[in-house]
Amino acid sequence: MSNLGGLGGFQTSSIAQQKAPMFLMSGSDDYIAVVLARDIQDFERIHRTELSRLPRVSRIQSSFALRDVVNHYDSFLKLRLSDKDKADLIEYLRSL
Numbered sequence: 001m002s003n004l005g006g007l008g009g010f011q012t013s014s015i016a017q018q019k020a021p022m023f024l025m026s027g028s029d030d031y032i033a034v035v036l037a038r039d040i041q042d043f044e045r046i047h048r049t050e051l052s053r054l055p056r057v058s059r060i061q062s063s064f065a066l067r068d069v070v071n072h073y074d075s076f077l078k079l080r081l082s083d084k085d086k087a088d089l090i091e092y093l094r095s096l
Contacts, residue, residue, distance in 0.1 A: 018035075020033065021034045022034070035051070047060065047062070066090045070086050074086065
């Protein structure tokens with residue numbers, strides 16, 4: 001998140017209430033916040049209704065822990081992927 005310029009509205013958001021880590025950074029990003037979401041749809045809701053509405057936020061960049069995403073959907077969709085299939089899928093997702 002860029003140009004947050006002080007924690008302002010972030011401290012009262014539900015993201016801050018999760019007690020997830022948030023780091024003041026040097027370089028091009030002002031802050032990095034860990035957002036806990038149940039799934040991609042939950043993250044999209046958090047992004048749309050909270051992150052993008054925080055005061056003075058001009059840019060949001062998202063990254064996901066690919067292994068966790070693959071494991072979640074393997075379990076949720078009962079895919080029964082082998083370890084090799086999971087590794088191949090993670091490599092494919094990294095290439096996108």
